Amino acid sequence: MHTAGQSRTPRFRRWLGGLGAALAGATLATLLVSASAAAEETTPTPTPTPTGDFTTTFTVGGIIRSDDTPLEGVEVLVEGDDFEETGTTAEDGRWAVVVPGRGEYTATLQVDTLPEGVAPRDPDNVTRQVTIGTTNTVNVLFPTGEGSTQRTTFADTLLTRLVYGLNFGLLLALAAIGISLIFGTTGVNNFAHGEMLTFGAIFFYLFTTAFGWNLVVSILATLLLSAAFGWVQDAGLFKPLRRRGVGLVQVLVVTIGLSIVVRYLFLYFFGGGTENLNTGLTDTVALGPVTITAASLVSMGVSIVMLVLVGLFLTRTRIGKATRAVSDNASLAAASGINVDRVIRVVWVMAATLTGLSGILYGLYRGVTWDMGFAILLLLFAAVTLGGLGSAFGALVGALIIGLFTELSTVVIPPDLRFAVALVVLILVLLFRPQGVLGRKERIG
Incomplete structure (x- = not known):
């Protein structure tokens, strides 16, 4: 019998050969070594994973x-037809139970x-009632909190959610x-942007935890x-499309297709489970009534530093002013002598780098999955739209609004x-300010 991690190794090698022309030799060599190291499974599974690929697990x-x-150490009992297994949470709070196949199951928290x-x-x-149908992996939520031995005021809860929302x-x-x-620079709404976030998270997982x-x-x-x-995306795909004068609607369709292809490549080679990042930042820190992990504190600090650097880049550097x-x-x-193609190339590289960093931080926050970028893509577009299309500073404001409202709402709703x-x-917001918080009104007609 071999593990799920071992069954992925041949597929990683096939992926390596298929993507050779796209990501260049150095990138491919890194992927091959990292993929081989990914053979060890880190998600706690009380029962062995049966032989087969992600389509049969x-x-x-x-x-x-x-x-x-x-x-x-918290236990969850999973039951089905002639099946019963208990999953136990690991140090990171994650648990998993491999079930025989598709069907109806119940998951019960052992209080x-x-x-x-x-x-x-x-x-x-x-x-919780669980249905394994169109997807192979189902995550179950059991909200918990401080019990009767520790009283928490509404103000403490509000402050805690505020910090989590800011993060x-x-x-x-x-x-x-x-x-x-x-x-802002191309007029393209890139629906494959979520996959750039997933790209960063997966490679960071391979380098740290697997390698x-x-x-x-x-x-x-x-x-x-x-x-x-x-x-590679701009040089190999979007610049040729711009040179051929392809319309924005057609390019939009291309980004959707690229998103689907890359996302399912992640599923095929990375698997459908959730992986944990092994960074050693698992300690918790108490800041008054707020208990937060060291990883979250580092994440907030890195985010703030990078956002400040982006602001300085856009306002103080020559290429940043050209970008604006x-x-x-x-x-x-x-017409003013700015090399527009060069600026767009710089924007693509910078955007991918920032999004890869966001993938690292989001992986620390929620774990690494094959569709993690797609899962929050709508929130990313909501942040951009809320702040004002094409405005980098508006995107920052919109993202903070989305993050804060997302977490604060859990005080009163599930x-x-x-x-x-x-x-x-x-x-x-758009009903009262269609251009967004920092967007500019445009004249029509």
Whole structure:
């Protein structure tokens, strides 16, 4: 019997050969070594993964936290027809159970295994109905919080969600600015942008957890590969389309197709499960009533530094000013002697790098999955639209608004609905200010 990680190794090699022309020799060599190291499975699975690829492996799992603090040793009972298995959370709070196949299952939180002082938010609803149908992996949510032994005031809860919302908004901003810069200079809404986020997260996982590289080296290598990925997209696909005068609608369709192809390549070679990043930043820090992980603090710090650097780049450097000029009026910028193609190339590389960094931070925040970028793509577009299309600073403001409302809404509504609240906020703002928070009104007619 061999593990799921071992079954992926031949597919990684085939992927290596298929993508050779696209990502260049150096990138491919890194992928081959990293993919081979990815053979060790890190997601805790109480039962062995059956022989086969991702199309024949079915998993029920999830993550159990208390105010974003992972809970270790908590048990979840998964039952079905003639099947019963218990999953136990690991140090990062994740649990998983491999089930026999498609069908109906129930997942029950074993309340007596929760740590002292922690209880389900809804004690009468600790069983979830799970259907394995169109997807091979289903994640189950069991919201928990401090129990009766620790009283938490509404103000403490509000402050905690505010900090978490700021963290989420900052990492969204890194990716949203990339979307805004590409749209501002080319007019293209890139629906493959989410895959650039996933690209960064997957390679960072391979370098750190699978290959065991130093954290700083892994970050630098991931950002270099992300930059190369952006360069390849513009040089190999979008610049030729611009030269041929292909319309924006056709280019939009191309980005959708590119998104689908790259996303399912990730699924085929990376697998459908959730992987954990091994960075050593698992300690928690208490800031008054707020308990936050060291990884989240580092994520917030890195996001703030990078956003400041982007602002300085756009306002103080020559190429940054040229980027703003192209965004305002590409034809006038070209007539003024600005090399528009060069500016667009720089924008693609910078956008891919920022989005790859956002993927690293989001992987620390939620774990790494094959569709993680696609899952938050709508939020990224919402942030860009809310802040004002084509405005990098507007994307930052929009992302912070989305992040804050997403987390603050969980104070009064179930966490499953928090993304819907962010989109409702987008609709309400656009009803009263169609150009967005920092967008400019455009004359029609």
